[in-house]
Amino acid sequence: MAQSIDKPPFFDGTHYAHWMTKMKFFIKSRDYKIWDIVEDGPFVPQRSKAEWSADDRKKMKLNCKALHLLFCAFGPTIYEKISSCESAKKVWDKLEVTYEGTDEVKETKIGLLTLEYENCKMDLEENIEKMFDRFSTITNGLKGYGEATPEEKLVRKLIYSLPESWDSKRTAIIEAKNLKTLKLDELMGFQSRLWVESLIGV
Structure with missing residues (x-):
């Protein structure tokens, strides 16, 4: 409820x-x-x-x-x-x-989340929705500790976290969208559509 x-x-x-x-x-x-x-x-x-x-x-x-x-x-x-x-x-x-936790514990948690953010890549067994959820969990965790990242930087990080098999789709996103103004939710919708189109051979 x-x-x-x-x-x-x-x-x-x-x-x-x-x-x-x-x-x-x-x-x-x-x-x-x-x-x-x-x-x-x-x-x-x-x-x-x-x-x-x-x-x-x-x-x-x-x-x-x-x-x-x-x-x-x-x-x-x-x-x-x-x-x-x-x-x-x-x-x-x-x-x-x-x-x-104390400041020391907080800094440790921030460090671990930052490392996860920097190493975030789409796993081969993941679909785009799962990858986006994992990415959001990391970035929201950092935001909760006062480590907010500009949306443009998050958008670029997410795009370049896609695997090599997504190179053509990455290029399509970059060519079709202005990354300076693109919102994460809009990017997610665009990526999901491209992923579905790849599955059905469009």
Whole structure:
């Protein structure tokens, strides 16, 4: 069943990078000021509530809204790990360390994905759809770690990741399309059509 757009994406402890990207856009779509609170603070004022300024109260109200959105995305297991956090930023930071790892772990994962990206080639037993799915998994993984690649570069990488048997099709794509403006989805559709045509002898 499709998830309601009014509910935050649910996080069960797996596929953190995927969830994190979806949750970030979900929060921004509700109120960009709430995302600012998640990303930058506030930190809870270190004084009694009676001494809070109007600005303190405004920020803490946004903090409560941010915490509510985050808590609604978790089941009991995840909630227990972050329920003691007083600010949305602390929740976000703790999730990042817990499920994405320390900076060293993150750099290792980025390095492995980068190596996969650089060595990505279409396997002989793959069809174009499977190859594209594998390529997308790698590039989306890098994007989730903040390593976004310009679309033109992705398009060129995907085209030149095709095997030698696709040389004529590669040439057809390059001659028919402007690679500076070609989108990945458009490229995928074009490649799929060429692949089907090769199967039926068109």
